[in-house]
Amino acid sequence: MADYRDLANLIFPNITETIEDLEKKYPKRNLPEGAKVIRFAPSPTGFLHTGSLFVSLVDCYLAHQSNGIFYIRLEDTDTKREITGSGEALVEQLKTFDIIPDEGYISEEAELGNYGPYKQSDRSHIYNICIKHLIEMGRAYPCFCSAEELAELRKEQEARREIPGYYGKYAKYRDYPIEQAIQKIKEGTPYIIRFKSMGDHNHKVFFHDEIKGDLELTENDQDIVICKSDGLPTYHFAHLVDDHFMRTTHITRGEEWLPSLPIHLELFDTIGFERPKYAHLPVVMKMDNGVRRKLSKRKDEEAAVSYFLEQGYPKYGFIEYLLTIANSNYEAWRNENLDKDYTDFQLSFDKMALDGALFDIAKVANISKERMAYRKAEDLKNEVKEWAKKYDKNFYNHIVQNEDYFVSILNIEREKEKPRKDYAKYSDIYPIISFFYDDVYEQIDLKQLEWNPEISKSEIKQVLEDYVENIELNLSEEEWFNSIKELAVRHGFADNIKVWKKDKTAYKGHVGDISEFLRLSLSGKKNSPNLYYVLQILGKDKVINRIKKVIETL
Numbered sequence: 415m416a417d418y419r420d421l422a423n424l425i426f427p428n429i430t431e432t433i434e435d436l437e438k439k440y441p442k443r444n445l446p447e448g449a450k451v452i453r454f455a456p457s458p459t460g461f462l463h464t465g466s467l468f469v470s471l472v473d474c475y476l477a478h479q480s481n482g483i484f485y486i487r488l489e490d491t492d493t494k495r496e497i498t499g500s501g502e503a504l505v506e507q508l509k510t511f512d513i514i515p516d517e518g519y520i521s522e523e524a525e526l527g528n529y530g531p532y533k534q535s536d537r538s539h540i541y542n543i544c545i546k547h548l549i550e551m552g553r554a555y556p557c558f559c560s561a562e563e564l565a566e567l568r569k570e571q572e573a574r575r576e577i578p579g580y581y582g583k584y585a586k587y588r589d590y591p592i593e594q595a596i597q598k599i600k601e602g603t604p605y606i607i608r609f610k611s612m613g614d615h616n617h618k619v620f621f622h623d624e625i626k627g628d629l630e631l632t633e634n635d636q637d638i639v640i641c642k643s644d645g646l647p648t649y650h651f652a653h654l655v656d657d658h659f660m661r662t663t664h665i666t667r668g669e670e671w672l673p674s675l676p677i678h679l680e681l682f683d684t685i686g687f688e689r690p691k692y693a694h695l696p697v698v699m700k701m702d703n704g705v706r707r708k709l710s711k712r713k714d715e716e717a718a719v720s721y722f723l724e725q726g727y728p729k730y731g732f733i734e735y736l737l738t739i740a741n742s743n744y745e746a747w748r749n750e751n752l753d754k755d756y757t758d759f760q761l762s763f764d765k766m767a768l769d770g771a772l773f774d775i776a777k778v779a780n781i782s783k784e785r786m787a788y789r790k791a792e793d794l795k796n797e798v799k800e801w802a803k804k805y806d807k808n809f810y811n812h813i814v815q816n817e818d819y820f821v822s823i824l825n826i827e828r829e830k831e832k833p834r835k836d837y838a839k840y841s842d843i844y845p846i847i848s849f850f851y852d853d854v855y856e857q858i859d860l861k862q863l864e865w866n867p868e869i870s871k872s873e874i875k876q877v878l879e880d881y882v883e884n885i886e887l888n889l890s891e892e893e894w895f896n897s898i899k900e901l902a903v904r905h906g907f908a909d910n911i912k913v914w915k916k917d918k919t920a921y922k923g924h925v926g927d928i929s930e931f932l933r934l935s936l937s938g939k940k941n942s943p944n945l946y947y948v949l950q951i952l953g954k955d956k957v958i959n960r961i962k963k964v965i966e967t968l
């Protein structure tokens with residue numbers, strides 16, 4: 415009489431190692447009490463999703479703040495969805511946010527650590543040892559059902575309003591005689607391998623989730639596929655083996671996995687591995703016409719991290735935003751610790767949102783604006799330069815042409831107690847400041863400047879001519895403003911808006927109009943950074959040249 419061992423040997427004739435061998439090869443880690451070993455386990459399906467960045471950030475912080483290990487495992491067993499090269503791109507993008515693994519998959523050529531391989535497609539041997547073990551135990555078996563048969567079964571179950579799936583009496587090959595199974599395999603009948611569940615969907619399974627607390631879930635009774643026809647394992651089985659032998663202490667993953675938790679618990683218990691702790695993180699959602707839904711790859715540009723990188727949201731703005739959706743006490747902590755780095759914040763499971771975190775792009779912008787305002791000009795210059803090099807060549811060329819000049823532009827009303835909050839992202843900067851560069855200024859159609867229609871062009875011309883003749887830039891801000899007031903008065907303009915408002919007929923305009931003439935002449939725009947600094951940075955020669963050109967058009 416053939417037994418399970420014969421079946422296992424027929425399916426895996428070359429597997430001679432056992433689970434005990436693996437236990438020895440991947441020993442328990444020697445880490446301090448309380449250290450968490452957490453992995454980020456992306457599938458290389460094309461790009462880094464904002465929700466995945468969120469998960470990886472939480473993974474990395476929790477592991478490091480507990481003096482533990484953060485590692486990356488590439489889950490590439492779904493070959494149909496794989497996009498070549500995207501695993502490496504993911505690691506690179508994470509690096510931009512300082513999410514750097516201590517261990518794991520680094521690139522197609524490189525990995526770090528003693529618990530590998532860290533790419534699932536390189537781990538078949540390890541999975542097969544475990545599957546063989548389950549077959550020997552009588553808890554896994556080959557299933558010879560064709561796709562058509564399964565579709566038929568599903569239809570029948572639907573018609574009878576029964577729970578769909580491959581379980582109990584519907585699991586055709588679950589109690590198939592071993593001899594016959596051996597016979598079919600020898601004949602070359604295609605098969606997959608299923609787990610033999612002993613669960614009952616009328617029973618409950620109790621579990622404590624690190625975020626959601628105590629849970630009561632319906633027991634699994636499905637004989638799920640553990641090894642597909644391509645020889646690769648399914649996620650359910652692969653994560654069991656990997657998290658056990660990589661000695662993960664906490665499985666942090668999106669809450670979309672919660673419904674499969676009973677399967678995973680049964681797998682852990684059956685094979686005899688200690689259950690890890692699980693923490694199901696809120697899924698990043700979006701409000702769409704009053705309805706909450708998951709951020710979608712297809713519909714939402716903000717679903718791709720690359721969108722934020724291209725737009726030039728600073729990493730500290732984006733990360734701080736993600737921390738606000740990760741832990742409810744982050745903002746209060748930030749307000750009390752303005753001088754600290756966000757990495758000093760202690761992330762915790764118990765402050766995690768319980769259901770879908772709502773993604774709010776306006777808030778990403780607000781936080782970024784707030785934080786960017788407090789950057790030192792020199793630091794901001796380096797960040798912007800790096801960004802522009804990749805995403806805006808024109809801007810980059812201007813920056814490197816004279817870096818000190820660019821720093822002085824960035825430093826307008828910065829590095830003071832209440833800095834100006836003009837920029838939410840690097841791409842906001844160039845449109846506001848490009849007029850400082852002569853070649854950009856020369857592109858402006860000076861004839862089209864939007865002068866105040868209440869004031870005649872000849873008046874404007876006279877004011878500008880006077881300014882150029884008597885120009886003096888070696889002044890403090892206050893002295894300079896007084897000089898503008900004097901200029902206003904010389905030409906019949908009020909030196910104060912309030913005074914002008916009281917009796918508009920007595921004046922041609924007010925001192926603000928004078929500033930506007932200068933601003934328009936120098937920048938081509940009605941809004942610009944603080945005019946005093948614009949003048950200081952451009953310097954006397956450029957100021958005179960530009961205003962003279964404008965005068966010619968009036």
Ligand code: GLU
Nearest residue numbers: 455456457489653666667
């Ligand atoms: N590869 C799975 C995913 O991308 C990972 C889930 C997990 O972290 O366990 O959804």
